Amino acid sequence: MHILILGATGRTGRLLVDEALRRGHKVNVVISHASKLSANPVMVSVFEGTPLNPDTLAAAMQGCEAVLSTLNISRVSDFPWAKLRTSTDFLSLSMKNIIEVAEKQHVNRIIITTAWGVNETKKDIPFWFRWLINFSNIRYPYLDHERQEELLKNSGLNWTAVRPAGLTDEKKKKEVIVTLNNTPKPKLTISRFNTACFMLDVLENNLYNRQFPVISEK
Numbered sequence: 001m002h003i004l005i006l007g008a009t010g011r012t013g014r015l016l017v018d019e020a021l022r023r024g025h026k027v028n029v030v031i032s033h034a035s036k037l038s039a040n041p042v043m044v045s046v047f048e049g050t051p052l053n054p055d056t057l058a059a060a061m062q063g064c065e066a067v068l069s070t071l072n073i074s075r076v077s078d079f080p081w082a083k084l085r086t087s088t089d090f091l092s093l094s095m096k097n098i099i100e101v102a103e104k105q106h107v108n109r110i111i112i113t114t115a116w117g118v119n120e121t122k123k124d125i126p127f128w129f130r131w132l133i134n135f136s137n138i139r140y141p142y143l144d145h146e147r148q149e150e151l152l153k154n155s156g157l158n159w160t161a162v163r164p165a166g167l168t169d170e171k172k173k174k175e176v177i178v179t180l181n182n183t184p185k186p187k188l189t190i191s192r193f194n195t196a197c198f199m200l201d202v203l204e205n206n207l208y209n210r211q212f213p214v215i216s217e218k
Contacts, residue, residue: 001203002026004061004107006051006094007070008044009036012113012167016070016196017044023200030060051094057101066109067098068199073141080136088140092147099155110152110159111199114145116186116214118163124182149212160208164195165216173197179214187216 003020007013008029020027021043028045031037037046049056051071061067073090075082087093095112102110117125117133122142125133133139152159170191176198179186198215202208 001065002028002063003203004028004030004064004067005069006030006067006098007072009038010070010072010074011169012192012195013070014038015193016068016199019193019196019200020068023204025200028060028064030056051097052090054097054101057097058105061101061105061107064105064107066111066203067102067107068203069094069098069110069112070196070199071112073144075137080132080138082137084137084140089144089147091141091144092151095148095151099151099157102157103155108158109203110157111162111202112148112152112159113162113164113195113199114149114212115142116163116165116216118142118145119149119212121163121182121212121214124186126188153210158209160202160210161212162195162199162202162208163212163214164190165214166190167192167195174217177216177218178208179216180211182214186214187218190215190217 003025005017008017009031030047030051034046047056047060051057074085133142149161165186166189168189168191171193174194176194
């Protein structure tokens, strides 16, 4: 398939690009600087810019069949109180553009990552993690994930919002637990690699249409 990947220079996005290429997909990316791309640039169509610019998105989405996004609100470090790199509404502003451009270009399939703990799943996560979301800078991406999920839910597109548990950097392929309505109860973690693989499985097999699957690892 011909797909647009957003967030391609992030820790999950890099793996998503690599795995998509390995599976034979044609990949477009929107990134701020082409030099930040880890994949072979000959194999990827690079559009320099940001999803906050609808014209850049429109050019990058031309001819695509789906958009996969691992965009997030990043911090300067993993410390929960670290300063934000992006604005607190980066995700929802980007999603407004994604939806508008996708509808104009008849790109119906959107698959994004948000997080376990967003919206109604906040009650299901461990107490200590709810505390961190409430009282640290982690709250900003969670709040904006909620806004972008709401935008997708109210769109006419065929979307899937994947909610991974705590992300790790392990590269080993493991069985993924898919949780809907807190059944079965998720484990605490999943690797970025298996998250990327799951997103592509959802795309290729047309799974979890207009649903919010929580994913974790056995």
